[in-house]
Amino acid sequence: MDKIKIALVDDEELFRKGILFLLQREENIEIVFEASNGQDLLEFMINSTLLPDIIMMDLKMPLLNGVEATKIINRDFPNSKVIALTSYNTKSFIANMIEVGASSYLIxxxxxxxxxxxxxxxxxKGFYYNENVLQVIQDDVLIKGKNARSIFDEDFLTNREKEVLLCICNQLSTVEIAEKLFLSARTVEGHRNNVIAKTQVKNVAGLVVFAIQNKIIQLNTLSLED
Structure with missing residues (x-):
């Protein structure tokens, strides 16, 4: 019986080693690679003749996050299946990972x-969706094209949109933001409306809540997260 070849990708080393310990005890599983970011994983896959059958993928990682890495793997290495293994348990994250090609989503x-x-x-089977994931799909989060994307998409917000969002969180008015960023008020309003559309919130107050909950800003200093 062929063993299931697994790659573990998570920047929390203690957690990753814990998963490694658990999986090594399974007779039908073999760990072929560990990485702390998506970039190291892709370099391994490009240069290796022993590709993983399954990749256990975290979302928030340095260099290349799990969303972007999953997009590339789904495109270039379709035989390697991605299981998102993350602490994020919201419809937008689940929908996003399924949309970019994850075969399962595990909290x-x-x-x-x-x-x-x-x-x-x-x-x-090539995939496994638990009841929570099935509910998201049933709710038409993907099918209706609501663009339910997460903050870890490389192109989710432009740098200018992030700057405008930070200013909004600092409670600056449209005119004050325009002066601070050397833009016209109309341009600022355009960026603000784009961010509202992307985050699917209803108003500026919703933007602030979204930015704090998704750790786009640091609440104590109101600065952008790295």
Whole structure:
């Protein structure tokens, strides 16, 4: 019986080693690679003749995050299936990862049994969606084209949109933002409306809540997160 070849990609080393310890105890699983970011994973896959069957992928990582890495893997290495393994459990993140090609979505608070079962299901069927993921799909988050994307998309917000969002969170008016960024008020309004559309919030107050909840800004200093 061929073993399921697994790559673990997570920048939290302690968590990654814990998953490694659990999976190494499974007779039908072999860990072929570990990485702390998507860029190292892609370099490995480009240069390796031993590609993983399944990649356990975190979302928020340095250099290349899980969303962008999954897009590339889905395009260039379609035989390697991605299981998103993350602490983010919202419809937008789930929908986004499914949209870019993840074969399953697993929350880090899941039990070891859930993780093993998910790996085996993906290895067997090519995908595995639990009830939560199925509910998201049933709610037409993807089908209706609502652009339910997450902040970890490389092109989710432009640099200028991020600057405008930061100014909004600092409670600057449109005129004050325009003066600060050397833009016209009309241009500022255009950027603000674009951010509202992308984040799918209803108003400027919603933008502030979104920015704080998604850690785009640091609440204590009101500065952009790295």
């Amino acid at each position: 880090k608070s899941a039990s070891p049994k859930e993780m093993i079962d998910t790996i085996n299901e993906v290895a067997k």
